[in-house]
Amino acid sequence: MAGGLFALLDDVAVLAKAAAASIDDVGAAAGRASLKATGVIVDDTAVTPRYVEGIEPARELPIIRTIAIGSLRNKILLILPAALLLSQFLPVALTPLLMLGGTYLCFKGAEKIWERLSGHDEEGAADDGTGADENEITRSAIRTDFILSAEIMVISLNQVTSEPLPSRAVILVIVALLITLLVYGVVALIVKMDDVGLHLSGTGSGVTRSLGRGLVHGMPRLLSTLSAVGVAAMLWVGGHILLVGLDDLGLHAPYSWVHHVEEAVHDATGPLGGVLGWVTNTAGSAILGLLVGAAVVAAVHAAHSIRGGRDHLPA
Secondary structure (H helix, E strand, C coil): CHHHHHHHHHHHHHHHHHHHHHHHHHHHHHHHHHHHCHHHHHHHHHHHHHHHCCCCHHHHHHHHHHHHHHHHHHHHHHHHHHHHHHHHHCHHHHHHHHHHHHHHHHHHHHHHHHHHHHCCCHHHCCCCCCHHHHHHHHHHHHHHHHHHHHHHHHHHHHCCCCCCHHHHHHHHHHHHHHHHHHHHHHHHHHHHHHHHHHHHHCCCCHHHHHHHHHHHHHHHHHHHHHHHHHHHHHHHHHHHHHHHHHHHCCCCHHHHHHHHHHHHHHHHCHHHHHHHHHHHHHHHHHHHHHHHHHHHHHHHHHHHHHHHHHHCCCC
8 A cells, every 4th residue: 555655656746747847848938939029029118118108197007007908918819819720720821920010010110210201200199188099099009019919929939839739828828928017017117217216306315316317317318219229120120020931931032141141240250240240130131121111101101192182083
C-alpha cells in the first residue's frame, strides 16, 4: 500500500514538473511573441496620448480607461478568435491580412504628415466639453487601436504557429493582457505627469519644486515628440510589414535590396554596425511606408474629390 502511495506521489510529481515546464514554455513563448511586436507596441503607446490633448484633466484617465477596455475587448473577443481560426484552417491568409493592416498604418502615417503640411488636422478638432465629443474621441481611438491590436496579435501569432492550438490561445491571451496593461499604463503615466509636476511644484523642497516645474514645462514637448514618434512608427512598422510580406509572397526584390544595404552599412561601420544597420533597415522600411501611404492618401483624396464633384452636379 505504501509502495502504491509513493508511486502515485511520484507520478504526481512528474506531472507537476511537466505542467510547470509547460507553463514556463507558454510564458517564454508569450514573451518572444510580445517582443516581436515591439514596434507596433511603441506605435500604439506613442499614438494614444494625442487623443486626450486638450481634454480636461479630470476626464483624461476615464477616457484612457475606456479606450483600454475597448482595446482588450477587441483583442480577446474579436481578433484572437479570428486569428486562431485563420491560423488553424487558412494560414495563407495571415500574410495578406498583415499587409492590409500594414498598408493602413502607412496610410495613417502619411495622412498625418499631409495634414500637418497642409494645415488641415482633421483629428485635431477641439473638444467643446460635451459628452458626444468624448464618445467620438474614444470611438476614434478604439478604431485606430483595433488595427494596431490586430497587427500585434497576428505578429505574435506568427511566432508561435508551431504550438498546439490550445497553447496558441493561452499565449495570445497572455500577450493581449500584458500589452494592454503596458501600453495604457504607460499612456496614463504620460498624460498625468503634468498633474504630478503641478503638485510637486507647490510642495516640498526647492529640488522637488524645480522637478515639478520641469515636468509641467516638459510635458507639452514630450507629447509633441511622442506624436511625431507615433507617425514615424506607423510608417516604419507598416513599411516593414509590407517588405516582409512581399518577400513571403515571392516578390523578393524590395526586401533583398534593403537587406543588402543594411549588410553593407553593418560591415562598413565597425563597432557601430549593429545600430547603424538597424537604422538603415528602419529607414528603408519607413521610405517604403511613406511611398505606399502617400499613394493611398492621394487615391483617397481623389476619390473624395470625385464624389464631391458628383454631389454638386445638377439634378
